[in-house]
Amino acid sequence: MDEGLCVNPVWPCAMTGACSVLAGFSGLNVLIHGSSGCYYYPRSLLKVPLFSTYLLESEIVFGTVERLKEVVNTLSTSKRPIAVLNTCIPALTGEDLSGAFSEEETIFVDAPGFIGSVEDGAKIAFERLGIETDASREGVNIDGVSLLDLFWRGNLHEAKRILTEMGIPTALCLAKDSYENLRKGAALHTVSVNPSYPSGVGTMLGSFLFPDLKDTCAKLADIFPNADIDPLLEEWNLADEQLFYSSDKYLRKYEPPVVAVCAQESYALFAKSMMERYFGADVPVMLARNHDAVSIPSETDLTKIAGHIAGCRPDLILGSTFEANGYPNAAFLGITPPDRSRVSIAARPIAGIEGGIMFLENVLNTLIDATSSKQKK
Ligand code: SF4
Incomplete structure (x- = not known):
């Protein structure tokens, strides 16, 4: 980067990347702890319901914990788990937010925009979700599904179609699934529709992008001997x-x-x-x-x-x-x-x-x- 020159970043911030992962799980309320600008940015890109504390200047100056507590308490009435997503200003002031929620019902994701870009935030969100693999889960996980991707819905449909054609069940879709299914754990093996959005969950067998598809199907056939890859x-x-x-x-x-x-x-x-x-x-x-x-x-x-x-x-x-x-x-x-x-x-x-x-x-x-x-x- 040229020193002293302002650059024009064309890629969203880390907070938006974390939000794209968390908001992909239905049944999980995502609460953005930040200003209205921090809320509207992912809201307009992801096009899914999100919540926000809509912080004001006075709260930044005198502390944001009370405001966060108020919104967490309101959201708690829905009985859904909550992911609190921290943004730049509260992260920069270094405020201790732990008094605003209990660890049992809330996941705190500290991925303020300034730490990097989409991929950095997505990585932190996946780490905080703590998704475990479970050998008893049948099938394969579909990875690389991001609400930020222009093609996420089409990719997900196509990946499920391909797996169904081969007779392999879909275990977990990352990140577009129910929170309930996520808590059951992931299968041991994973394929991806966009390897630039890796969840890091399961052993990656390869990509479903057209040039890579035949190799990935061959690897699936090694793992799932009953799979029929010939029609594919x-x-x-x-x-x-x-x-x-x-x-x-x-x-x-x-x-x-x-x-x-x-x-x-x-x-x-x-x-x-x-x-x-x-x-x-x-x-x-x-x-x-x-x-x-x-x-x-x-x-x-x-x-x-x-x-x-x-x-x-x-x-x-x-x-x-x-x-x-x-x-x-x-x-x-x-x-x-x-x-x-x-x-x-x-x-x-x-x-x-x-x-x-x-x-x-x-x-x-x-x-x-x-x-x-x-x-x-
Ligand atoms: S870079 Fe920081 S201030 Fe800007 S939208 Fe992202 S979290 Fe909010």
């Missing part, structure tokens, strides 16, 4: 053929696109692999949102991101509205939030076989639409 492999091969057929048709008329990809590492690698395999595309810009990315550089300074993109003059941007606005000459497909380019209500997957097909179909339509609108001008 056949479905994958058919999808692969169809994707080559559709991209070949495009390539008979147009040149392979130059692509810039900005997303969490797992989706960025997926997008690159798909664009190279089916389009022979050049992908000169690959930037990760998550700072713990291991194989591509991480960047959340919008000025720098825009500079990288402008330097390669891409035909297509796979990223968020931030990148699309930074380089409006390219066609754009949203694969990371925020995506303000379209109304998204349906459960769209990016993982699994349907996710692979949907991704490529959207890329083709985006490229064709952009070309025809240029020709009309």
